[in-house]
Amino acid sequence: MEEYAARFDDLFVSLAQRRGFREYLTGLLAPRDRNKTITCLAGAEPVTGAGLPTVQRLQFFLSETAWDAGKVSDRRLELLREQPETTPHDSGVIDIDDSGDRKDGTATAHVGRQWLGRWGKTDNCVVTVTTVWTAGRVYYPLHAQPYTPAHHFPRGRSDPAFRTDGDPRFWL
Known part of the structure; x- marks a missing residue:
């Protein structure tokens, strides 16, 4: 992983x-199990681990901190295209998918009453539309937009x- 991460070093201005x-x-x-939460990403327990230094960092x-997520994603795709196993080819397809995560309250950005396909109902949630390229067992995200x-x-x-996600301007 270190070798892979080092290929992004020039996109960050500090060691931190x-x-x-x-x-x-x-x-x-x-x-x-919970890789969408900060505490889980940091390997800490939910709630009780929220104040740990690793979670706070x-x-x-x-x-x-100021870093360009778009440049990091562009580099990620560049690295994928360099490998024969993950470079796009005519036998692959681009898939567009929307998925929602239920939310309580209204304070979270992009939250609203929207269709939640996996629950089969309209509910308070955040929906993210993603495009992925896939061919057989190779699958990687290209773009995600709430x-x-x-x-x-x-x-x-x-x-x-x-x-709307059907509007071509949505992807710009």
Whole structure:
């Protein structure tokens, strides 16, 4: 993993950021049940582990330090295309998928009453639309974009910034 992570070092300005990236990457790749939470990514218990230094460092890296997630994703795709096993070819397909995560309350960005396919109902959630490239056993994400419901915009559906996942401008 160190060899792979080192290929991103030039995208971070400090040693602390490079270490944060490695901790984040380790958390994403570790076989854990709750890999969507900061505490799990840091390998800590939920709630009781939230104040641990490892969790706080990772939280700071993800939310407070300045680094370009787009450049990191571009590098990730560049590295995938370099390998014969993961480079796109004519036998692969691009898949577009939306998935939702239930949320209590309304404080989380992009939350709203939306269709949750896996639950078979409309509920309070955040929906993320992803594109992935796949061919047989090779599968990797290309792009992910949270869907922002109309009520988050001043003019609702008529707001020029509002996009649906069927709108090509959604992906720009």
